Amino acid sequence: MTGTLWGVGLGPGDPELVTVKAARVIGAADVVAYHSARHGRSIARGIAAPYLRPDQIEEHLVYPVTTETTEHPGGYAGAMEDFYRESAERIAVHLEAGRDVALLAEGDPLFYSSYMHMHTRLTERFEAVIVPGVTSVSAASAATGTPLVQGDEVLTILPGTLPPAELKRRLTDTDAAVIMKLGRSYPAVLAALEATGRIDEAFYVERASTDRQRVLPAAEADAESVPYFAIAMLPGMSPRPEPVGSVAVVGLGPGDVDWMTPQSRRELAAATDLIGYAPYLDRVGARDGQTRHPSDNTDEPERARLACMLAEQGRAVAVVSSGDPGVFAMATAVLEEAKEWPGVDVRVIPAMTAAQAVASRVGAPLGHDYAVISLSDRLKPWDVITARLTAAAQADLVLAIYNPASKTRTWQVAAMRDLLLEHRDPGTPVVIGRDVSGPREEVKVVRLADLDPDDVDMRCLLIIGSSQTQWHSDDGVDRVYTLRRYPG
Numbered sequence: 001m002t003g004t005l006w007g008v009g010l011g012p013g014d015p016e017l018v019t020v021k022a023a024r025v026i027g028a029a030d031v032v033a034y035h036s037a038r039h040g041r042s043i044a045r046g047i048a049a050p051y052l053r054p055d056q057i058e059e060h061l062v063y064p065v066t067t068e069t070t071e072h073p074g075g076y077a078g079a080m081e082d083f084y085r086e087s088a089e090r091i092a093v094h095l096e097a098g099r100d101v102a103l104l105a106e107g108d109p110l111f112y113s114s115y116m117h118m119h120t121r122l123t124e125r126f127e128a129v130i131v132p133g134v135t136s137v138s139a140a141s142a143a144t145g146t147p148l149v150q151g152d153e154v155l156t157i158l159p160g161t162l163p164p165a166e167l168k169r170r171l172t173d174t175d176a177a178v179i180m181k182l183g184r185s186y187p188a189v190l191a192a193l194e195a196t197g198r199i200d201e202a203f204y205v206e207r208a209s210t211d212r213q214r215v216l217p218a219a220e221a222d223a224e225s226v227p228y229f230a231i232a233m234l235p236g237m238s239p240r241p242e243p244v245g246s247v248a249v250v251g252l253g254p255g256d257v258d259w260m261t262p263q264s265r266r267e268l269a270a271a272t273d274l275i276g277y278a279p280y281l282d283r284v285g286a287r288d289g290q291t292r293h294p295s296d297n298t299d300e301p302e303r304a305r306l307a308c309m310l311a312e313q314g315r316a317v318a319v320v321s322s323g324d325p326g327v328f329a330m331a332t333a334v335l336e337e338a339k340e341w342p343g344v345d346v347r348v349i350p351a352m353t354a355a356q357a358v359a360s361r362v363g364a365p366l367g368h369d370y371a372v373i374s375l376s377d378r379l380k381p382w383d384v385i386t387a388r389l390t391a392a393a394q395a396d397l398v399l400a401i402y403n404p405a406s407k408t409r410t411w412q413v414a415a416m417r418d419l420l421l422e423h424r425d426p427g428t429p430v431v432i433g434r435d436v437s438g439p440r441e442e443v444k445v446v447r448l449a450d451l452d453p454d455d456v457d458m459r460c461l462l463i464i465g466s467s468q469t470q471w472h473s474d475d476g477v478d479r480v481y482t483l484r485r486y487p488g
Contacts, residue, residue: 001098002098003030003094003095003096003098003099004100004101004127004128004129005101005103005118005119005122005123005127005128006025006101006128006129007109007115007118007119007131008025008026008048008102008103008104008131008133009022009108009109009131009132009133009134010044010047010048010105010107011047011133011134011139012106012107012135012138012139012209013043013106013139013207013208013209013210014047014209015051017209018047018051018133019131019132019134021131022051022131025102025131026048026051026052026104029056029100029102030056030057030094030099030100031056031057031099031100031102032045032048032052032056032101032102033058033059033061033091033101033103033104034048034061034103034104035061035062035104035114036060036061037062038063038064038066040060044105044106045058045060045104047104047106048104057099059094059101061083061090063083064079065079084121085121087118088117088121088122092126095125095126103118105133106133106136107133107134107135108132108133109130109131110130112159112181136208136229136231137231139208140178140205140208140233141233143205143208144215144233144235146203146233146235147236148176148235148236149176149235150236152287152288153175153176153236154174154175154176155175155176155177155178155236156170156171156173156174156177156178157177157178158170158177158178158179158180159181160179160181160182160185161181161185164188164192167179167189167192168191168195168196171192171193171196171198172196172262172263173262173265176234176235176236177233178231178233179231179232179233180231181228182226182228183226183227186221186226186232187223189232190218190223193218193232193234199219201234202219202232202233203218203234204216204217204218204230204233205230205233206221206226206229206231207227207230245312245314245316245344246311246316246344246345246346246347247307247308247311247317247318247319247334247338247344247345247346247347248267248271248316248317248346248348249319249321249330249346249348250264250268250318250321250325250349250351251264251326251349251350252264252280252284252320252321252351253322253351253352253357254323254436254437254438255357255435255437255438256438257283259351259357260351261349261351263349267318267347267349268318268320269287271317271318272289272291272310272315273291273292273293273307273316274292274293274318274320275293275303275306275317275318275319276293276295276303276320276321277295277297277320278294278295280320280321281294283320284320293306300330301337303319303330303334304319304330304333304334304338305337307334307337308337308338308341308344309341311341312341312343312344319334323351323352323354323357324353325348325350326348326350327353327402328374328403331348334346335348354402354461355400355402355461355463358400358433358436358463359431359463361433361436362443362463362479363479363480363481364481365398365431365465365480365481366398366400366463367481367483367484368398368466368468368483369398370399370400371392371395371397371398371399372399372400372402373385373388373389373392373400373401374401374402374403375401375403375409375412375413376402376403376406376409377412378409385412389416389419389420393423393424394423396467398463398464398465399420399462399463399464400461400462400463401416401461401462401464402461403458404456404460404462405453405456405457405458405460406457406458407458411453413453414453417448417449417451420448421448424464425467426447426448427447428464428465428466428467428469429445429446429464429465429469429471429480430445430446430447430448430451430462430464431443431462431464431480432444432445432446432455432460433460433461434459434460435459436461440459443478444478445478445480463480465482466482468482468483468486469483
């Protein structure tokens with residue numbers, strides 16, 4: 001009968017933070033295994049020392065390399081692969097002999113732990129049981145006496161070894177963060193915190209819960225002497241400067257939350273008041289303390305007026321738009337109204353447009369020059385629309401057509417089609433994108449001559465090709481793209 005592999009979490013460093021179960025398993029095991037660097041001092045064994053028996057077998061697994069260079073022919077990765085394979089075989093010998101092995105891990109065995117390398121190599125042959133442990137994240141939070149997150153706040157745990165730009169992006173897009181694996185990466189971590197404007201909120205915690213614990217403001221830690229076992233902690237609910245007395249016109253993108261930018265999410269989270277078309281506000285939701293001001297989709301001036309009035313009262317206002325707020329959306333209305341409110345600051349937060357979203361579903365129909373035209377004659381005369389359609393058609397531009405139809409505008413699509421057929425080949429591809437990235441997404445491609453107004457509604461955007469737009473199908477999937485080179 002083979003033995004059992006126990007992955008034992010020891011907690012962050014204080015032997016009194018070892019769980020009762022972990023202490024019992026360590027004391028009962030036939031073999032206790034632990035890792036260390038080449039200096040031989042194992043942090044894990046030091047934590048577990050009060051629970052060890054004198055007669056236990058100990059397997060000391062010494063890393064061949066940590067941060068130094070290696071002459072191994074496979075480099076660092078090759079040296080570590082050999083080490084983990086050999087270590088697993090050392091433990092397998094005991095398990096085959098029927099001995100239970102407690103493999104020690106600081107913190108939790110399945111949280112940035114070396115135990116995982118043994119687990120994946122041994123569990124195909126042997127039974128394994130995980131004993132979870134208190135993580136260094138909890139210990140660091142306790143050391144600062146500061147809650148990490150509250151309510152609906154989001155906590156992100158990041159390795160400091162991420163590329164600096166990616167680290168900044170992820171810090172920007174979260175309420176609270178814990179950054180691990182510091183050491184030599186700490187200068188880049190400081191730069192990312194500085195770039196997000198939140199470095200004054202962050203803590204530096206070194207060797208949490210041990211007698212060598214240190215807690216400092218993140219900016220005060222000596223970046224040249226930071227050990228690997230240190231954490232940078234960015235709590236939620238910290239005092240942050242709010243854009244008081246301002247209006248942010250925020251683009252939500254075309255529908256899917258994955259297409260909303262981190263900057264848009266930050267502005268929405270910081271707002272005291274959310275203003276917009278009710279279905280768009282439903283996409284955002286609301287946090288505690290925020291006030292929503294929903295409306296229908298026809299009173300842009302009133303929305304803009306309300307935003308400026310609230311901002312003048314010292315509120316941080318976010319006016320939401322689908323797609324990009326500067327493309328047939330709320331930015332113009334707010335800026336126009338803001339002329340009458342000289343003390344109100346207006347910021348426009350960009351986002352992906354519907355044209356980009358629809359184009360992505362079929363390939364690259366906007367790969368060359370194109371024109372963006374709204375087919376709505378609610379705010380401009382139809383003769384202006386026809387003049388612009390004619391000019392774009394004569395110039396052989398691809399067309400992205402916004403607002404092609406609504407419940408009350410039903411004849412414009414046919415009129416546009418007939419006008420364009422005077423200048424375009426009947427086989428010109430037309431992409432009809434409906435609710436792209438939304439729950440009722442539908443995209444299809446038809447010939448211009450076959451464009452049926454009954455296929456188009458207020459949820460659609462049309463992309464009409466030029467003479468250089470190609471259309472073909474691969475296994476029933478339409479591919480549309482416009483050549484980057486123009487003849488002549």
